[in-house]
Amino acid sequence: MKKLLASTIVCSALIIGTLDSAVAANKITIKFSHVVAENTPKGKMANRFKSLLEQRVGERVEVDIYPNSQLFGDNKVLQAMLLGDVQIAAPTLSKFSRYTKKLQLFDLPFLFKDMEAVERFQSSDQGRSLLKSMERKGLIGLGYLHNGMKQLSANDPLRIPQDANGKKFRIMSSDVLQAQFEAVKAVPLKKPFSEVFTLLQTKAIDGQENTWSNIYSKKFHEVQPYITESNHGLVDYMVVTSVEFWQQLDNELRREIKQAMDEAIQFGNQVALEKSVSDRQAILDSKRSELITITDSQRQLWIDAVQPVWKQFESQIGNALIEAAVQSNTP
């Protein structure tokens, strides 16, 4: 009897051990690559996503986060995703133009009056439909994540469009942003985020545009004596994965990933809101950069100067989409 019991225990242990190693063998690794620091809305969202998902289905999934362009820069990450080398990324909406021209909408200067308007537009039918706009190209949008409104930093104070004349600005890889700087007779240069600090420090460029949290976390304010509070545009993200990866998951795991992502995005958006105030203040407190506040009439000069960019890109983006975004400025 004792012998029988002992061999039953050994068999059960073997079966359990085999099942465990089968689960372990099927465990998937999600690589999440991004370009910003961990102490930013996107960095914190990514870390929250990892902890939520691993808490819930850690026996089935491991999430590896690669911040600060450690794995891929934004110019390579989407190609890498289509090759299966990375599963999740959240590039800015300015970096998708190879896959859809519609997202160029978000780069139109002075389109959204504030982040509430962005939120209203993104949760509308038109906004949500854009999450699916790249499916034929192999990419699925899992959600939008905010960072904030862009400010202009430079070696000299920028108050009116003429102040930008002839100056070199780093821009993200967006034709709309290129047209925006050309409209004020500046010289835009498309460069990866990872190179911006050095370009500014060595004075290879004169300025750049970014949010308070990106300026602060990457120390741009330490090498840029002036920041114009222009709120002229947007840094916002689409969290994406590949159609191929998404479709190979079973329903339950897909649901878990989506749920964890929705919660992480909600958390990231809260961080974005707080950082747009606290990182701005930290920059002012550092006294490394002087804040340039423009008057309403100076702001109007910038708006007038870049307005032709809307017409230039209207046919690529679609008039209905632009109209819907404009409408979202009215609550």
Ligand code: SIN
């Ligand atoms: C980011 O926030 O992901 C990068 C923004 C930039 O490239 O300027």
